[in-house]
Amino acid sequence: MTRPANRIIIVGAGIVGIATAALLCEQGYAVTVIDRSGIAEETSKGNAAALAFSDIMPLASPKILLKAPKWLLDPLGPLSIRPSYLPRLAPWLWQFWKASQPARQQASIEMQSALMWLAETEMMALVDRAGMTHRVRHDGSLELYESEAEVRSHSVGWQRRELAGIAFEHVRGARLAELQPGLSPRFVAGTFVPGWKTVSEPQRFAQALWAHAERCGAVFEKAEVSGLELSETGPSVRLADGTTHAADRIVICAGSWSTRLINKVTRLRIPLDTERGYNTTLPPGAFDLKRQLIFGNHGFVMTPLETGVRVGGAVELGGLDLPPNYARCKAMLDKAAGFLPGLKTTGGVEWMGYRPSLPDSLPVIGALPEDPSVLLAFGNGHLGLTQSAAMGRLITDLVGGKPPSIDIAGCRPDRF
Structure with missing residues (x-):
């Protein structure tokens, strides 16, 4: 049985992680976002600014x-x-x-x-x-x-x-x-x-959305996550300085770096x-x-x-x-x-x-097979900004034990 979620760690402060933090905090969860660079300082910093809902x-x-x-x-x-x-x-x-x-x-x-x-x-x-x-x-x-x-x-x-x-x-x-x-x-x-x-400027848009998440209670920590640890008492992230942070849920929103984090703890091989x-x-x-x-x-x-x-x-x-x-x-x-x-x-x-x-242009949304307390939300290709709030809503549904707002079978992590 999945443990109740109060403390949530999101790995990655790109637009998907930011939107997910905002939606979770609006529901009253205690959310910490960890990223090595800052708020929208990497891939979400320089995108083409499109909300491409027709793509x-x-x-x-x-x-x-x-x-x-x-x-x-x-x-x-x-x-x-x-x-x-x-x-x-x-x-x-x-x-x-x-x-x-x-x-x-x-x-x-x-x-x-x-x-x-x-x-x-x-x-x-x-x-x-x-x-x-x-x-x-x-x-x-x-x-x-x-x-x-x-x-x-x-x-x-x-x-x-x-x-x-x-x-x-x-x-x-x-x-x-x-x-x-x-x-x-x-x-x-x-x-x-x-x-x-389109948005007025992608990084400024993401930072403004983060300000909303902060007003709802989200906390940011600048640190490099070097790995995950799974145990019966709950998952944790291991930081580059050797410290660990435990949580009730961990959400991996680290974009292109996501599989480097999960490959050591899962049999999944996501392409x-x-x-x-x-x-x-x-x-x-x-x-x-x-x-x-x-x-x-x-x-x-x-x-x-x-x-x-x-x-x-x-x-x-x-x-x-x-x-x-x-x-x-x-x-x-x-x-x-x-x-x-x-x-x-x-x-x-x-x-x-x-x-x-990912090869089929769809993201990964769902739980790690080895531990349902670790949720995966990445792989949006050039549609990260466009789909970020949808990713956040679906993760919030999963954290809350609710049926997802749409059928996400086509995005399941093991589809390859």
Whole structure:
């Protein structure tokens, strides 16, 4: 039988850990968040700022399998794997291939759709309770196409979104120019998604949400967690300085580092790798960007922030140990300058972050098989900000012994 939970430790102060802390504290639990760096100081610091509730299509798909060989030949392209890393990535790629099969892809879409419904409901309610509505922009997104053939190639994805009740508008001509003036004439069409949202600046948003969690009683401790210890009296975390902290529940929200913590205490082998994301944040005034622009065929986006214009994205599967390749930032910035001829590309700050990615584009949510008092909540890929409040709600349900708000069988830790 699972022990009652009063004291909860969350490992990881990224946006998923912060949202989980806020929701747990609102229910009266005593929550301590432990992180080696600080509040939203790593992957959640520099993301693309999207609340991408309509992004229900998994990365793994037959279409991606067709495109991947061409993309992989370009070391600066939308999807990159360094040759030296291929042997280590082989098990992940095998699971990715299996996840791309039609039945598995459809199951992923259905699970992702349910997660996104919960994510939007929970995030907007949490933002309201935290007094943060001014930090969310409701401008929608605009995905851009350079040919009618490219428009047609995306039609199946939009049909799936339509079935999921997601509103969108295909635009051309004057309507396209109205939604984003100053586009290169190479873009012949676009798709406007009015329900897409962005935050004013990701780290500031996360820190404001943490301030709400603190007002509800959450406590932060800056320390490096080096391992977990399981016992009949309850789980504990072991810190790098040799001390241990016991709790009634431990929640692992450590993103790309999560499996390094749990692998020594579980038989599970979760195929977690990283979508290493790169971006450049240009100063305010770089361009009058009306909303987030998505260049799907090139694998990156541009986002208006209160701190400037962020140009970034793409996927480099490369784990945690390879050095960054900032040439990817420069390649995206060069493309952006061609797409928006008036863009001022000087004075930017480059960044790279580790997005925790699983082959089917779904997170892990559930208990450690060896100890139900240890809960796992990680692996959202590039959707951590988007799904953070849903992750927090589902973990709060599990801690409280309630049925989860949605069926999470598709996210169970042992599905691989």
